[in-house]
Amino acid sequence: MHSPEELRLRVExxxxxxxxxxxxxxxxxxxHYSLLGGxxxxxxVLALATxxxxxxxxxxxxxxxxSIELVHTFSxxxxxxxxxxxxxxxxxxxxxxxKYGEAVAILAGDALLAEALRLALLYGTxxxxxxxxxxxxxxxxxxxxxxxSEVQLDSDGLVELHRLKTGKLLAAPIxxxxxxxxxTPNEQRPWRTFAAELGLLFQIVDDVxxxxxxxxxxxxxxxKDEAAGKVTYVTLHGIxxxxxxxxxxxxxxxxxxxxxxxxxxxxYEIVATIRERRT
Numbered sequence: 001m002h003s004p005e006e007l008r009l010r011v012e013x014x015x016x017x018x019x020x021x022x023x024x025x026x027x028x029x030x031x032h033y034s035l036l037g038g039x040x041x042x043x044x045v046l047a048l049a050t051x052x053x054x055x056x057x058x059x060x061x062x063x064x065x066x067s068i069e070l071v072h073t074f075s076x077x078x079x080x081x082x083x084x085x086x087x088x089x090x091x092x093x094x095x096x097x098x099k100y101g102e103a104v105a106i107l108a109g110d111a112l113l114a115e116a117l118r119l120a121l122l123y124g125t126x127x128x129x130x131x132x133x134x135x136x137x138x139x140x141x142x143x144x145x146x147x148x149s150e151v152q153l154d155s156d157g158l159v160e161l162h163r164l165k166t167g168k169l170l171a172a173p174i175x176x177x178x179x180x181x182x183x184t185p186n187e188q189r190p191w192r193t194f195a196a197e198l199g200l201l202f203q204i205v206d207d208v209x210x211x212x213x214x215x216x217x218x219x220x221x222x223x224k225d226e227a228a229g230k231v232t233y234v235t236l237h238g239i240x241x242x243x244x245x246x247x248x249x250x251x252x253x254x255x256x257x258x259x260x261x262x263x264x265x266x267x268y269e270i271v272a273t274i275r276e277r278r279t
Contacts (some may be wrong), residue, residue: 001263002058004270007048011041014062015069020115030100030108031115035073036147038091043068044276047173047197049266050191053068057232064176070116071136071167075111075143084147092219120176127179131172138168146230153231159200162241166206167199192278194256196266201249202274207232207276208242250275 004009011033015035020028029278048058080087080095081102088098097105120129142165153161174195178188211234213222225232231240253271257264 007045008041008044012045014066030104031111034077034096039157043173047177050174050177053262056181065121067116067119068172070112074109074112087221126233131175135168135172138164166203170199171195190260197253204246206232
C-alpha cells in the first residue's frame with residue numbers, strides 16, 4: 001500500500017504531465033494556472049487509496065482520480081467569480097478571474113469540466129463518467145441552493161445543502177474507484193456510507209477553519225459566509241459543538257471502515273488528516 005503522501009505525488013506528476021487539448025489554444029494557460037496552483041489533492045488521493053484497498057492498480061486509477069480534481073478546480077474557479085462568492089484569493093494566489101478576467105475564468109472552468117469528462121471516458125465502463133457527472137450535478141445543485149436561499153437554513157437544511165455542495169465531490173472518489181473495480185451494488189454499501197460521512201466531516205472542519213483561520217493559513221479569504229449571513233456549522237452550533245460534531249463523524253467513519261474487509265489503512269490516515277487539519 002502507498003502512503004497518502006506517495007499517492008499525492010503520483011497525482012501531482014499526472015496533473016503536471018496532463019496534455020490539454022490543443023483546441024483550447026492560449027486558454028490552456030489559465031487552466032494550468034488554476035489546476036497547478038496548489039491544493040491538497042484530497043479527492044484524487046482518496047480515489048487512489050480506495051482503489052488500492054479494492055486491489056486496483058494505482059496507474060489504472062489515475063485518470064479517474066484526476067478527473068475529480070479537475071471538476072473540483074472548475075468549481076473553485078467559478079465559485080470565486082464576482083457573481084458567486086466574489087473572492088480574489090485562492091490557494092494563496094490571485095484567483096483565476098483576478099488574474100485573467102471574468103470571461104477567461106468562466107471559459108477556463110468550462111474547459112476543466114470538459115477535460116474531466118474526457119478523462120472519465122477513457123475507461124471501458126460508462127460508470128466512471130456517470131459517477132463524475134452525478135457528483136458534478138449535485139455540487140452545482142448545492143451551489144444553487146446556497147446562492148438563492150432567502151431563509152435561514154435549519155440543521156437539516158444545512159446537512160442537505162452540504163450533502164450536495166461538498167459531499168457529492170467527496171463521495172465521487174470512492175464511487176469512481178468502485179466503478180473501476182467493478183464492485184457489485186450490494187458490496188458497495190459500506191463504502192457508500194463511508195463516503196457520505198466523509199463529506200459531512202470535511203464540511204464541518206472547513207466551517208471551523210473558516211471561522212478561526214487567517215487568509216495566510218487558508219490560502220483564501222476567511223469568514224465570508226458568516227459575513228454574508230450564511231448559516232454554517234459554527235454559526236448554527238458554535239465552535240465547541242461543531243468540533244464535537246466533527247469528532248462524532250470521524251468515529252462513525254472509522255467504525256464503517258473497520259467493517260470493510262480490505263486494507264483501509266491509508267483511508268484511516270486520510271480521515272485523520274481531514275479531521276486534524278489546521279489549514
